[in-house]
Amino acid sequence: MVRRYFGTDGIRGRTNESPMTAEIAMRVGQAAGAHFVRGEHRHRVVIGKDTRLSGYMMESALVAGFTSVGMDVVLLGPMPTPAVAMLTRSMRADLGVMISASHNMFADNGIKLFGPDGYKLSDADEIAIEGLLDAPVSLAAPAEIGRARRVEDARGRYVHAVKSSFPEHLRLEGLRIVVDCANGAAYEVAPLALWELGADVISMGVSPNGININDKCGSTDTRALQDKVRDTRADIGIALDGDADRLIVVDNLGRVVDGDQLMALIASGAHRRGQLRGGGLVATVMSNLGLERFLQGQGLSLHRTKVGDRYVVEAMRAEGFNVGGEQSGHIIMSDHATTGDGLVAALQVLAELVESGKPASDLLHLFDPLPQLLKNVRFAGGEPLKDEKVQAAIADAEAQLEGTGRLVIRKSGTEPLIRVMAEGEDSKLVEAMVDQICDAVRKAA
Structure with a gap:
């Protein structure tokens, strides 16, 4: 079946142009709701969003679609994509939705869907939903229309989950960390989690206004972060993207460290502690040959997939790996999350930094990438x-x-x-x- 709506990461496009219109968003809610309404229990969908202006419109349209087919809606407000995945599972929801165009500029938006297990939908589920988008809708009876409510403590729940991924015997005291939240979904939770773990936090990109998401900030434009790390003599800089599912790091000298180097650090550290499963890690065809050669030198393998973090996750689940990701900074650690989580990945990097006692400039450059x-x-x-x-x-x-x-x-x-x-x-x-x-x-x- 030729896909009309879904791409490699949900549905995405320019706002108020097909497929990213309020009308189509409502139909997505109806189609996805119809696909996941199974059994006699009261069905529930969790919806989060990033900070772009069109999020209000898309959120309202999705609520209308889901409630019209009888699903109750839990609204999280601005939250990272991995938080939506985590809360979908922990709240025993039937479906999770993230309204975000990730690293794209504010004029774009997107819809990412998660199943009740917190994983992104399979190709089969997406094709089934596409098949329902243009089909007649079976609307709920008036007494069965869904209800919507907001959860006020969603940020606290996510911060607690993220902190639990950090080794209990370690703290971030003595580290000066610059964090750039891209004026996106993690603008509150990322600085808070780092501060609660003891870091001296310098925050950037934490003043979203609806149109400045990913604008000269975040993981796709680290120039301001590099300058801030140098100016403040910080130990490390952390750059997230608009929905905080990817991570790029800047070392203490202001040099950019991409996802390949971060995966090498995380995988080799887990291997050293006897915690790495699968005998290596999973990455896409875009990862540098230097990473593959580094892993081979450690006696580890690199399993490649086509581009898209969902395909990385699928391979990890099928082959028994617990570390994977993309050069762009999507890093998945299945012991802690079901999808890429920039903040969780950052904490694993910070744990290695604390334990090693080395400056980031020494720790984070494990191999020379090929041109x-x-x-x-x-x-x-x-x-x-x-x-x-x-x-x-x-x-x-x-x-x-x-x-x-x-x-x-x-x-x-x-x-x-x-x-x-x-x-x-x-x-x-x-x-x-x-x-x-x-x-x-x-x-x-």
Whole structure:
């Protein structure tokens, strides 16, 4: 079945343009509600959101959809995506919804769905919901219409859960930490959790106004965080994205540390303590070859999946791994969470920092990444990757690599972009190959 609405991470798009309209959001609520109404119990859905202006509109539309088919709604307000996953499971809800476009700018929004187990929906569930979106709706009888209520202590519940992932014998006293919350969903919970664990916290990106989410801040733009870490002589900087499911770190020298280095640290630490399962970790095809070589040197493996943290989680569950993630900073530790959690991942990094006694600049750079370059080409429609000249450019690049590097070309699942990535021993060759393929894609598009 060709997907009309769902991409690699739920439904996403520009607000007030299909599929991100109030009308479609209401229909998603009705379709998802109908799909998950099973049995005679009173059904419940948990809804959280980030801080973008359109969240109010989308939240109201989803409430209308769910209640119209007889589901009760629990509203969390602005909360991280992993908090919605956690509370869906702990509140014994039938479904969880996060209204967020993650790291995108405020004009976009999205709908992410979680099952009663707190995991993102499977492809089968998403296809089933798509099939119901344009079907006639079976509305609840007047006396069976759902009710909606807000939970006031949701932030406290999540902070408590996050802190429980941090080793009990450790504290963050003596550490000066700069945290950039991207003016997003974690603007209250992240600084609070770090402060309660004893850190000297310097907060950034904690004044959301509906339109400044991810705007020159957070994990996708760390320049201000790097400056603040240097200016305040902080021990480390933590950057979250708009819905706080990804993490990028800045060391004490102001250098950016990506998800590959963080996964290497977390996995090797867990392996040293005898807590790593699966004999390695799970990452996507975008992770650097340097990570794979580092793990091999530790006697560990790297299991690769296609791009998308949901596919990482699926592989972790199927193969018995407990650490996985993406270079972009989605890091999943299944002992503590069912999805990527930037704050939980940050606490694991901080625990390693405290125990090692080393400066972050020494601790967080475990391998030298191979030269890697990613460029995006926007396209309006069609299938540019099927163009003969594009395929010829790709074949030529693969021949030039001769097994010494990798090439990953794919269509984005969240934006109208073709992503072209290459890595290898020679940085000039990598750049030339990427530019050659991008030029071919532009002409085809």
